[in-house]
Amino acid sequence: MRIRRLAAEERLTTSFPLQAYAFEASPLEAARTDEFRAYLAYNAGNTTLVAEEDGITAAAVSAIPMRQNLRGAVLPMAGIAGVATHPLARRRGHVRTLMHQVLDGMRDEGHQLSALHPFRASFYERFGYVGLPRRRTAIFTPADLAPLVRAELPDEVVWERIGVGYGRWRAYTERCLRERHGFAVFPEFRAVGLRDRDDRWLVSVVRDGETVGAVTYRIDNHAGTLIADDLLVDDPYARTSVLQFFARHVDQVARISVHVLPEELPELWLTDLDVQVEARVARPDPTAPMARLLxxxxxxxxxxxxxxxxxxxxxxxxxxxxxxxxxxxxxxxxxxxxxxxxxxxxxxxxxxxxxxxxxxxxxxxxxxxxxxxxxxxxxxxxxxxxxxxxxxxxxxxxx
Incomplete structure (x- = not known):
């Protein structure tokens, strides 16, 4: 077995196909392989190691240089991703060897923390990782938000495509990084993928010229679901401003689905709010994130x-x-x-x-x-x- 670090272009024919086999529908459609090259730029600063046997890629692992807040201190964090093994090379210790080497390297570069989404939590617990809360999803109807439509709030709501509002979004998540325990952000070379795909709307809540809340979302269809990503707000005023915006979609969508922080209690947002809140964890997916000190x-x-x-x-x-x-x-x-x-x-x-x-x-x-x-x-x-x-x-x- 030979272990080596990939050059950027090599990912197209080695780690990307292996990761796609592990985490996507298979066999891949021809168009999907064409998308690998467009995705390459968002991996530019990653460290990707592969284990090879007789010239065949047997396993791969990548580390993304990120930052994370640990009890108020923003520290370099190695985000582990794309851990995949060839189906004929599994359970032979390749991932263990690659994990040791990639974390050795990231630690030597100054990364003090590491996080990942596991395919099996007990496997990564042996590497020192421990589970973190999985984000919860709240699902409710916009009609139940009607009491908020006429609420007087101190905020301005800004609505735009994420491609236009990316700078505002990035600045707000950087502030969340400084202020919120556990919060992590991608490096800029990876984060700009959200801007470039431009497949989300962005709602920002602005107060006295400062962003105090934001959420990205998409709508799957008329009479369908407004699917929102993480609801990030500074306080109840900002949260209510976002919910008030969602309420205005009562004649457009049948339901709203939004990811909420672990400490949020959607069942207490409103009287008579019919809401389903869940955080499902299963093997192999969906899993809760894990993290460790390095x-x-x-x-x-x-x-x-x-x-x-x-x-x-x-x-x-x-x-x-x-x-x-x-x-x-x-x-x-x-x-x-x-x-x-x-x-x-x-x-x-x-x-x-x-x-x-x-x-x-x-x-x-x-x-x-x-x-x-x-x-x-x-x-x-x-x-x-x-x-x-x-x-x-x-x-x-x-x-």
């Missing part, structure tokens, strides 16, 4: 509410070791554990997935133990809660 540097100087604990990370290629997590100054310091720390502070033994679960705020220390992601005594759990309180991340970028 470097303990990602935790340095995080504001914390105190806490001091000795953490031994086990079984991981990148984080293994004994470290003292000290938040007594109000900012987290992570240092190699010296002999003086032994027995002086509470101690926990964690897998990389267990530590990542705490860092991303998706599990309580007790849940980490129950899930088999570590051994967390009561005293250590108390300290870890002070260092890593629960906080719902919203990954946003759908790769």
């Amino acid at each position: 470097s303990l540097d990602a935790l340095a100087d995080q504001p914390v509410g105190g806490g001091r604990v000795l953490v031994e990370v086990v079984g991981d290629r990148w984080l293994a070791g004994r470290h003292l997590f000290d938040g007594t100054s109000g900012k987290l310091a992570v240092e190699p554990a010296g002999a003086s720390a032994e027995g002086a502070v509470p101690a926990a033994r964690l897998t990389a997935a267990g530590l990542s679960a705490l860092a991303y705020g998706v599990l309580d220390p007790v849940e980490v133990g129950v899930r088999g992601l570590g051994e967390v005594p009561v005293d250590a759990a108390r300290e870890l809660r002070r260092l890593f309180p629960r906080e719902l991340p919203h990954l946003f970028a759908d790769f």
